[in-house]
Amino acid sequence: MSTAALEPLRRNARLVTRALSADLVQVSTPDGVLGHVRSEHGAHLALRGHDPRSAVVIGSYPTVGLALEALRQRGRSL
Numbered sequence: 001m002s003t004a005a006l007e008p009l010r011r012n013a014r015l016v017t018r019a020l021s022a023d024l025v026q027v028s029t030p031d032g033v034l035g036h037v038r039s040e041h042g043a044h045l046a047l048r049g050h051d052p053r054s055a056v057v058i059g060s061y062p063t064v065g066l067a068l069e070a071l072r073q074r075g076r077s078l
Helices: 004-010 063-075
Strands: 018-020 024-029 032-040 044-048 055-062
Touching: 024 063, 032 063, 044 063, 055 063
Parallel strands: none
Antiparallel strands: 018 024, 024 032, 032 044, 044 055
16 A cells, blocks of 8 residues: 555544643544643644653644644554
């Protein structure tokens, strides 16, 4: 399957969010955890990985929606 063929699947992935604390949200699809969004200093960090303590920062965004979209586009963490 090519990358182009994956794009519509990623765009249509249903995201589920679960607040773990006041500044940390877990982001998943029905298939598994994509990562987390941490709010700090007015920015929203998109973290890829199952455990937020060892997750990799993939970007800093001005809104939660943009951070969620970044995780959606990255696909499922291993």
